[in-house]
Amino acid sequence: MNIQAGFNAVKSSFTRQAALLAAIMVICAVAAIMLLRSSAVDDAQPFTIQAAVRESDDLIGPIRPFTNLDPRKVELGGKLFHDPQLSHDNTISCATCHHLEKGGTDGLVFSKGINGAVGEYTSLTVLNAGFNFRQFWDGHAETLEQQIDGPVQNPVEMGSTWKEVTLKLQASPEYAFAYRQIYGSAIQADGVKQVIAEYERSLATPNSRFDRFLGGDITALTAREQQGYRLFKTLGCVSCHQGTGLGGNMYQKLGIMASYFDDRGGQLTKADLGRFNVTKNEQDKFMFKVPSLRNIALTAPYLHDGHAKTLADAIQMMGKYQLGRQLSKNETELLVDFLKTLTGELDGKQL
Numbered sequence: 361m362n363i364q365a366g367f368n369a370v371k372s373s374f375t376r377q378a379a380l381l382a383a384i385m386v387i388c389a390v391a392a393i394m395l396l397r398s399s400a401v402d403d404a405q406p407f408t409i410q411a412a413v414r415e416s417d418d419l420i421g422p423i424r425p426f427t428n429l430d431p432r433k434v435e436l437g438g439k440l441f442h443d444p445q446l447s448h449d450n451t452i453s454c455a456t457c458h459h460l461e462k463g464g465t466d467g468l469v470f471s472k473g474i475n476g477a478v479g480e481y482t483s484l485t486v487l488n489a490g491f492n493f494r495q496f497w498d499g500h501a502e503t504l505e506q507q508i509d510g511p512v513q514n515p516v517e518m519g520s521t522w523k524e525v526t527l528k529l530q531a532s533p534e535y536a537f538a539y540r541q542i543y544g545s546a547i548q549a550d551g552v553k554q555v556i557a558e559y560e561r562s563l564a565t566p567n568s569r570f571d572r573f574l575g576g577d578i579t580a581l582t583a584r585e586q587q588g589y590r591l592f593k594t595l596g597c598v599s600c601h602q603g604t605g606l607g608g609n610m611y612q613k614l615g616i617m618a619s620y621f622d623d624r625g626g627q628l629t630k631a632d633l634g635r636f637n638v639t640k641n642e643q644d645k646f647m648f649k650v651p652s653l654r655n656i657a658l659t660a661p662y663l664h665d666g667h668a669k670t671l672a673d674a675i676q677m678m679g680k681y682q683l684g685r686q687l688s689k690n691e692t693e694l695l696v697d698f699l700k701t702l703t704g705e706l707d708g709k710q711l
Contacts, residue, residue: 419602422571423654423704425564426490436538437559440552445528447518449474454511454556458486460706463658464563469666473517480516480631482666487706488654490561492608497631497664499611499649500638504557505550522549565655565704565711573701581701588698591691595683605652606702611635612650614663617684620677621646624667631664655711657700671696 440446444453457471458464464485471479481497489495495507511517512525529535529547539547542555570589572580581589592598603609614620614634621628630637635647648664656662661669668674675695679687687695703711 423566433558437555568704588694607652
């Protein structure tokens, strides 16, 4: 009887273990099927807000405007931002290359400066620039204040000097009074840069439909736009386009999976070398700051050289050169639909 009882106990234990193992295998199989289904693009089945939040909201967040800005600096900085006196010949202002109603750019392949001079890069948007970890395509300015030095003193852009600029501004009673109210002194270059930077930090564009979606409003995006968002993540776009700006927080090489510059043809320009121009490190050749995708539907043309004329062109190029993938027409259209939801509001008005 003891032997039989022992045999039965072993048999029962084995049965329980086998059942447990079978259950684990079933669970793993179901999980694998669900994972495969979640990575596929199905035109008929949008994914839910709950799934979206779980999958990537640790990488992407809604825009929350800065709340500690000095309104006096913002007001004065806004006037200076639009004032062509910052240029040598009084023809070019910051707003010349950064039209707020055009998404913070000028819509040109290369921006134009004084005397019709043509720049080397496609203009980056000034909107949400306060969220960038560096400024310019090659990241050579760490702050917005440092960024302002570039255009003012660049002979191809504004072609001026800070001595010339401050002398002009000091001749204005309005500017002199406003500046003294803030700093208690005559107009100085550092203060001018500070107030313009403060104004630029105020140019946040919150409350896009995508932001409302992230906030829990499932109706803010259509089914196709939700599918585009899922594709944006499953393809790996989110690995570089992340954070508040969906970009602007890292460098990346242009042409990871294929040679962009060989396919483009023609001679390399100095601008094509990207971050190498700053560091002189061979590993930094063709490295650029990943641009923000906020309001991207408004800021064509795309890439540092303006080579992508439309949003669909840019998506196709990114698929080939960054992901090593030929995106289908449907995939491209889904991504376009999603990216259009990133257009926000400026001063409470839809862009």
